[in-house]
Amino acid sequence: MNESKGPEATTDRNAWGLWEVFVRSSRGLSHVHAGSLHAPDAAMALRNARDLYTRRNEGVSIWVVPADAIAASDPDSKGSFFESPQGKDYRHATYYTKSEGVKHL
Amino acid sequence: MNAVPMGNESATRITPGNALRPEDIALEVRTGLAKPTEDVAEYALRLGDDGLILAQRLGHWISRGPELEEDVALGNIALDQLGHARSFLTYAGGAWDKTEDDLAYFRREHEFRSAAIFEQPNGDFAATIARQFIVSYYQFELYRRLTESSDATLAAIAAKAVKEVDYHRDHSAQWVLRLAGGTEESRTRMIQGLKQMWPYVAELFQDDELTTRLAETGAAVEPSSLKADFDRLTGEILAEAELEVPDGPAAPGGGRHGRHSENLGYLLAEMQVLAREHPGASW
Numbered sequence: 001m002n003e004s005k006g007p008e009a010t011t012d013r014n015a016w017g018l019w020e021v022f023v024r025s026s027r028g029l030s031h032v033h034a035g036s037l038h039a040p041d042a043a044m045a046l047r048n049a050r051d052l053y054t055r056r057n058e059g060v061s062i063w064v065v066p067a068d069a070i071a072a073s074d075p076d077s078k079g080s081f082f083e084s085p086q087g088k089d090y091r092h093a094t095y096y097t098k099s100e101g102v103k104h105l
Numbered sequence: 106m107n108a109v110p111m112g113n114e115s116a117t118r119i120t121p122g123n124a125l126r127p128e129d130i131a132l133e134v135r136t137g138l139a140k141p142t143e144d145v146a147e148y149a150l151r152l153g154d155d156g157l158i159l160a161q162r163l164g165h166w167i168s169r170g171p172e173l174e175e176d177v178a179l180g181n182i183a184l185d186q187l188g189h190a191r192s193f194l195t196y197a198g199g200a201w202d203k204t205e206d207d208l209a210y211f212r213r214e215h216e217f218r219s220a221a222i223f224e225q226p227n228g229d230f231a232a233t234i235a236r237q238f239i240v241s242y243y244q245f246e247l248y249r250r251l252t253e254s255s256d257a258t259l260a261a262i263a264a265k266a267v268k269e270v271d272y273h274r275d276h277s278a279q280w281v282l283r284l285a286g287g288t289e290e291s292r293t294r295m296i297q298g299l300k301q302m303w304p305y306v307a308e309l310f311q312d313d314e315l316t317t318r319l320a321e322t323g324a325a326v327e328p329s330s331l332k333a334d335f336d337r338l339t340g341e342i343l344a345e346a347e348l349e350v351p352d353g354p355a356a357p358g359g360g361r362h363g364r365h366s367e368n369l370g371y372l373l374a375e376m377q378v379l380a381r382e383h384p385g386a387s388w
Contacts, residue, residue: 048174
């Protein structure tokens, strides 16, 4: 999934593009990534997503996004990207003690 | 917080809503709550056979579609059609003490009441789309009106079916537009597919004694009354695709009275062989 698509994949006009599918399972929830599929354009991607990912009543709304349009973080730079917050407990509200005199927080 | 578990619903939390299932109809028929008249049963048999034959045709596309996604789309449409067929045939069988399986697997060719377009070979993808285009616009207009049938069971089956057929309409229209506006090759094939299937349009809109009798009671819809809307709506899509409505003579119809082309015999042989080899077999 993480391998980058070579230029030949995007210039091959015989192949359908790859789309990422996000499904919202009910009102009030966020769209969640459900998977991906191939489609010639956005309208057909939505329809294919409906057939592939909502046939068991899973959704009330679908988003499709061209896979190319998603910029993803590099899994190899996990350290510099995601480990910095470790040890920085003061970024969490629970780090702080309640000041005297504050009744409702 | 909400007491209802949210998100990540598994397949065990399916809520089919009030959708009418063939099993519900079978129960109503068995307990005498629903009993079709001979005429209504004949009519249900026609609609059921249309769906059954089309489902069998479409099922052939699975693993043969241009892309995996399209295999699934056509497979879904086939299953929808099979679902409608099961409901109609179960109900029809109530008049003759027969089950849906008796009717699907143990009738002979001349006993089938489907119109000729449903048994037309799949051809290439464009021909299948042309058949879908005609059939789904016809079925949509039919089921839309049938939801107001004086026969409560027919009305309930139609209410479920019309939503599904609405999607089939959209699917076929999207493809007509894309094939017509795609490459020179895809456009040629789309034109060819429509030309191949259009002669079978006329039969769908022919009234006969049965539909006239049933229309008088409000149970059925006169097929001819659907034609104007069919022409208008398919015409809009064809115009957008810059395609002509094919002209030329209509093919002889006779499917409603059991007269079929040689295509149906082969289709039935394949569809019925297992049930006939092993009568009563189940999963």
